[in-house]
Amino acid sequence: MADDGEQLNSEIDRAVAGGQLMESAVKNIHALLGGTSSNLYLRSVSQLIDAAEWSELNDRFYQTLAFGTGGLRGRTIGKIVTAAERGKAGPDERPEFPCVGTNAMNFFNISRATQGLVAYLHDWNRHEKISANPKLVIAHDPRFFSKEFAELAAKVASENGCDAFVFEAPRSVPELSFAVRYLKASAGGMITASHNPPYDNGYKVYFSDGAQVIEPHASGIIARVNAIASEVYEPLPKDRQGKVAIIGEDIDEAYMHRLETLVLDPKVIRKAKSPKIIYTPLHGTGSVIIKPMLERLGFNFEIVPEQDHFDGRFPTVKSPNPENAEALTMAIALAEKENADVVVATDPDCDRMGAAVRASDGEMTLLTGNQIGSLLAWYRTKRLFEKGILNKQNASRGVIIKTFVTTDLQKAIAEHYGLRCVETLTGFKYIGAKLGNYEHAIPDRLRLNYVELSEDETRKLRLEHSSFYVFGGEESYGYSGADFVRDKDGNGAVIMFCEVAAYAKTQEKTIDQLLDDIYSEFGYFAEKNGSLAFEGAEGATKITRLIKSYAADPFPEMLGSKVTNVRNFEADKIEDAEGEQ
Structure with a gap:
């Protein structure tokens, strides 16, 4: 085994000279091995080098998994599982240890991310002149290593002076969003890779408003996390550490x-x-x-x-x-x-x-996601008018929010009823941010303890002083019908959709017949979506090249139609219906 230092370096040098190993991968391999005493890391790297698995090494080490606006996401089980990672696990069992690498979801990156997040929360508390410890709510899904990652995040947070509230068992993203607000926490961390393949995992971060982080917090957290190169840290003295509390059924019921x-x-x-x-x-x-x-x-x-x-x-x-x-x-x-x-x-x-x-x-x-979202937007708007909650006098306060890639059928529904339709960039975090804006538009004296007010009470405040959120969604099957959760809510979506199905029954119609009624009234909208997958170091290079080529040399036509205008949502100054960029 190439575990002798000189032999290891010699093998690496030959691989670089032969063009098999990227220089960035070499740099990160040395950084990882130099910053830890873990025998697991050395053994895994050595086994991959001995087997000349250069592509696997490049994928694992070509970059340090960057904490971006969506948090972290990467493989937690490698394409090739080393004997060191397999440990005592059988061939059909989950490996004993997660994938070793700077570009993987593992204990190394969970520690870095949590250290950086907690450091930023301390920064923010100082900025806001808050003397108490920051509070971090942590949830996880049932993916491989999710429980262990959540436990490590709680340990790192508490040892760095942050109180951690950890769900006792797997819980959903929307419940985590709700819990952050309900517990009046500083932030939330969700260990999940959503609907990605089983070998992936991730780490999403929510701020105190219950929404995924956006600016200015996103840049601050990213800078703090990406400045940390090691999983190793010095715990605070016991009397300065935060507490760890287990939560569960009480949050479920609320x-x-x-x-x-x-x-x-x-x-x-x-x-x-x-x-x-x-x-x-x-x-x-x-x-x-x-x-x-x-x-x-x-x-x-x-x-x-x-x-x-x-x-x-x-x-x-x-x-x-x-x-x-x-x-x-x-x-x-x-x-x-x-x-x-x-x-x-x-x-x-x-x-x-x-x-x-x-x-x-x-x-x-x-x-499709657009059909589901349009059914929900139509039904909820229609019923709110029938119940008298919305009327001609206050309709302008009502708002439907959608991402700009979501069907304009929802815009047609909003306009028919006199509601505003606000379009955001792709990503539900931008819808969550709008909900925060609407809450803060209510005068301070009226929105004290807003989280503790009933739905009827907050609805009254929003209709009289701000904007009343009727529905929000995106074509990628994410929906929301209230502001007590600031992310897409699968739990709420099931309830809302089942009510629509019940309504169809009372009308002696099927759901597709309701859709036909909607098309007849508001116009027919259709779409066809597709996706391409690009994995690893090679995939990242392809994505970058494609994006640059589209920006520099846009298509003159698409499917036989001339392209008359191109909008670059990253570079152009674009405002939504409320005047926000």
Whole structure:
């Protein structure tokens, strides 16, 4: 084994000379091994060098996993698992240790990220003249190493003078967003890679408003994290360390109490005798909240039993992505067996929801994210007017928010009812930021303890003094119908969609017939989406090259149509309907 220092360096030098190993990878290999006494790191690197696995080494080390505006995301299990990483685990078991590398999701990068985040929270407390310890809420999904990463994040946070509130078991992204606000915390950390493949993991960060971080906090946190080169740190003295508290059912109940307010007409559910619903959490966090909520609200539902348990392998699907028809195969099969009306599915961290419905021809049909979002936007707007919450006098206070790549059908719905439609950049964090703006537009004296006010009380304040958020969403299957969660909410989306299904029943219509009614009234909008995957060091190079080429030399035409205008959302000055860039 190439574990002797001179032999290791010699092998590395030959690989560089032969063009097999990138210089940036060499730099990061030396930095990692020089900054730790971990035998695991040395053994893993040595085993890859002995096997001449240069592509794997480049992927693991060509960069230090950068903490960006979306946090961290990367492989936690390598394409090649070393014997050192495998440890005592069997061939079909999760490796004992995560992937070694500066460009991987592992203990090295979790420690760096948490150190930097906590340092920024201390900076912010000083700026705001807050003497108490910062408070960090930590949640995780059921992915490989998520629990261990969450526990390490809590340890690092507390030893650096931050109080940590850790969920006892896997919980969803929207519940983490809710908990940050409910506990009046400084920030939140979510260990998840959403619906990515099983070998990935990630670390999302939320600020005190419950939304994913944007400027100015994003740059401050990124600078703090990326300045830290080592996982090693000196813990504060015991009397200056933060506490670690375990949270769970108390937050669940408070969150579910708020989720109940998403139902606009409980009578619809009772009158419809409820449509038959099949739900699958795809081995993720969704059933923690969705199962008791559907029971509480009186829906008639079944959960796909094979997918109703936590499993980071996601063994029953190719990808735990509810956008994909394949992920709904088992749920649709159960729907056919039970003659169900609706299938709903959430991804592992339960921020996205996909759906299939029994159409008027009796066949199960998969809905797009734009179709689901438009149904929800239409139903909620229509019902709010029917209930008298919205009217001609206050309609201008109402707002539907969508990302600019989301269907303009939602804009047509908003304009028909006299609501504003605000478009944001891609990413729900920008919708979350808008909700923060609307809250802060309420006079200070009226929004004291805003988080503790009831939904009726906050709605009244928003309608009288600010903007009333009716619905928000993006075409990538993320939706939200209230401001008590500042990220997309798969739990809430399931509740809202099931109410729409119940409403369709009362009208003796199928969901696709409701969609046809919407198209007839507001216009027909269609789209076709696709995606390309580029992995590792080579993939990153391709992405950079493509972006530069599109900016420098835009296409003169697309699919036979002449391109008349190009907007660069990164470089151009573009304002939304509210005058914000």
